[in-house]
Amino acid sequence: MVLWIGPHFERDLMARRAVEVAAHIDSAITTPARTIRAYIEAINAQANAQYRARAVAAQGGAAVDHRSQAEPPIRLETRFLYNPEVRSIVMIAPSLIMLVMMLVPPLLIAVSVVREKETGAIYNIASSTVTRLEFLLGKLLPVVAISMINAVILWLIVSGYFGVPFRGSLVQFALAVLLYILATAGLGLLVSAAVRTQQAAIIITTIVAMIIATQFAGFFAPLDTAEPANRVLARLFPAGYFLPVVRGMYLKGAGMITYWKELSALAVYAGVVLWLAHALFRKRTKS
Secondary structure, eight states: OEEEEOTTHHHHHHTTOOEEEEEEEEOSSHHHHHHHHHHHHHHHHHHHHHHHHHHHHHTTTOOOOHHHHHSOSEEEEEEEESOTTOOHHHHHHHHHHHHHHHHHHHHHHHHHHHHHHHHTTHHHHHTSSOOHHHHHHHHHHHHHHHHHHHHHHHHHIIIIISOOOOOSOHHHHHHHHHHHHHHHHHHHHHHHHHOSSHHHHHHHHHHIIIIIHHHSSSSSSOGGGSOHHHHHHHTTSTHHHHHHHHHIIIIIOOOTTTTHHHHHHHHHHHHHHHHHHHHHOOSSOOO
C-alpha cells in the first residue's frame, strides 16, 4: 500500500479544514488487499474520532458546530491498483497457467519414459547406439512443444473467456513460460529415473504438482507471508518462482527487468534438474 498525504496536511487540520488522504493498494492478490483496506479505514475512523474528541475538549464545553462534526476531518480515498474491482478471478485465472504447466509437462514425460521400462522397450534403446542425451531429448522436445501449445490455449482462455487483460510483453512471457516448462519437464525426468511403474509416476507427479503448486507457491496468499520453512520448501520447486512472474506480467505489465531474479532462478533450476536427470538415467534397468 502507498499512502498519499497532500501538502499542508497539518496546517489545514489544525485550522479545522478537511484534509484528504489517498491509499493506493496493490490488489493483484485480493484477500490481502481487502484486509489492508479494512485496516486503513479502521485507523482513519479512529483518528477522526480522536481528533473530534480533542476539538471538543479544546472548546472547553462551548457549543459544537454540528455541521463540522458531521464531516470527517480526514477524508480517506481508497483505490485498488491492477485489479480495481477486486475480483478473485483476476488473481486465480493467470495462476491456472502455473498450475496446469506444473502438472502436465512432468506427467507426460514421466509416463512416457516409465512406459518404456514397463513394456521392455527400454532394452531396444539399450542395445542401440542412441545415447542417453539423445533419448532424453527425444522425450523432452515433444513435451515442450505440446506444453507451449497448451500455454497458448490457456493464455487465450484466461484473456478471452475469463476477461483478464494481458498487459505485459508476449515475447517475454513466452520466454518465461518456456523456462518454466523446461524446469517442470526436468522434474518429470527425475521422477522417471526414480520409479519403474506408470502408476507410481502418476501419483508422485500429481501429488507434487497439486500440493506444492497450490499450498507452497503463493497461490492463495503471498509467499512472503508464509512460514520460513514453507518459503524454503517453495523455493525447491519452480512454481514458487513462476507464479509472481505470470501474475506480474498479466496484471501489472511488468517485464524481465522486474522479474530477472525469478527468471534467472528458473533458468538455473531447469539446467540443474535436466543435468541431474541425464546423470541418473540409465539405459539398462535392473531385472
